[in-house]
Amino acid sequence: MANVYLAVAIAEIAITVLLFVRLAIGPTISDRIVALNTMSTQAALAVLFFSAFAGRTIYLDVSLWLASFSYLGAIIWSRYLERGLL
Amino acid sequence: MREAVVIVLAVIGLGFSLSGALGILRMPDVYSRIQCSSKTITMGALPVLIALVVGTGPVSSYGSRALLVAVLLLVVNPASSHALARAAYKAGVPMWQGAITDEVRGLADSGPGSGSGEPGRHAPPASGEPGGQSPPASGEPGGQAPP
Numbered sequence: 640m641a642n643v644y645l646a647v648a649i650a651e652i653a654i655t656v657l658l659f660v661r662l663a664i665g666p667t668i669s670d671r672i673v674a675l676n677t678m679s680t681q682a683a684l685a686v687l688f689f690s691a692f693a694g695r696t697i698y699l700d701v702s703l704w705l706a707s708f709s710y711l712g713a714i715i716w717s718r719y720l721e722r723g724l725l
Numbered sequence: 726m727r728e729a730v731v732i733v734l735a736v737i738g739l740g741f742s743l744s745g746a747l748g749i750l751r752m753p754d755v756y757s758r759i760q761c762s763s764k765t766i767t768m769g770a771l772p773v774l775i776a777l778v779v780g781t782g783p784v785s786s787y788g789s790r791a792l793l794v795a796v797l798l799l800v801v802n803p804a805s806s807h808a809l810a811r812a813a814y815k816a817g818v819p820m821w822q823g824a825i826t827d828e829v830r831g832l833a834d835s836g837p838g839s840g841s842g843e844p845g846r847h848a849p850p851a852s853g854e855p856g857g858q859s860p861p862a863s864g865e866p867g868g869q870a871p872p
Contacts, residue, residue: 640728640731640780643728643731643732643735643780644777644780646735647735647739647773647776650739651739651742651773654739654742654743654746655746657743657746657747657749657750658746658749658750660750661749661750661758667755667813667818669755669759669809669812669813669816669818670755670758672809673749673755673758673759673762673809674749674762676762676805676806676809677745677746677749677762677766680766680770680798680802681742681766683794684770684773684774684794687774687777687787687790687791687794688773688777690787691777691780691781691787696786696787699786699787699790702790702794703790703793703794703797706794706797706798706801707797707801709801709805710801710802710804710805713805713806713808713809714804714805714808716809716812717805717808717809717811717812717813718808718812720812720813720815720816721811721812721815721816
């Protein structure tokens with residue numbers, strides 16, 4: 640069962656590689672923010688499954704933090720895009 | 726038996742996540758990419774989390790955290806996607822050339838700014854004021870969006 644968890648974590652990270660391509664070549668800033676937001680979601684899932692694989696509950700807080708505070712990053716970036724720096 | 730259920734759910738979720746990432750990579754437009762990022766990624770995340778709940782039990786620390794992450798994603802992901810789409814439209818990011826209609830254009834508080842030339846630039850500050858501003862000269866509704 641632990642191998643299944645590790646395989647899922649590695650697969651999520653492998654999916655993130657596609658998003659790195661979009662993060663690199665994205666024509667506008669919004670494309671990069673979309674890719675970054677999705678990458679944080681995938682990273683939260685990967686950390687969750689890695690904690691289930693390794694049997695360490697301390698990593699669960701990292702996953703919760705990633706899942707909840709990527710939202711704040713997207714909100715703040717969109718606010719700057721919308722209204723400028725002031 | 727339980728491991729088979731976990732594997733099936735994880736494969737379903739990973740397939741949706743892979744299709745979502747491919748959509749973000751291949752879609753022609755920032756709004757289409759936001760659609761892939763919102764719906765498909767959430768749909769890909771939920772079966773994977775349910776797989777972890779099935780694998781470890783809903784009252785264990787892993788399963789309860791997985792349920793909490795699922796609820797957070799369901800609440801937070803549509804809100805951030807909506808804010809990103811709204812900011813991209815207001816900053817004047819152009820739509821795809823083959824887009825048929827732009828239904829938000831004639832509305833009062835929806836000006837993409839007069840300077841919609843360079844993608845990713847900020848709108849001029851005057852266009853951010855709500856109300857008190859005449860809507861931009863709207864073409865025929867449902868017409869072809871000018872490039």
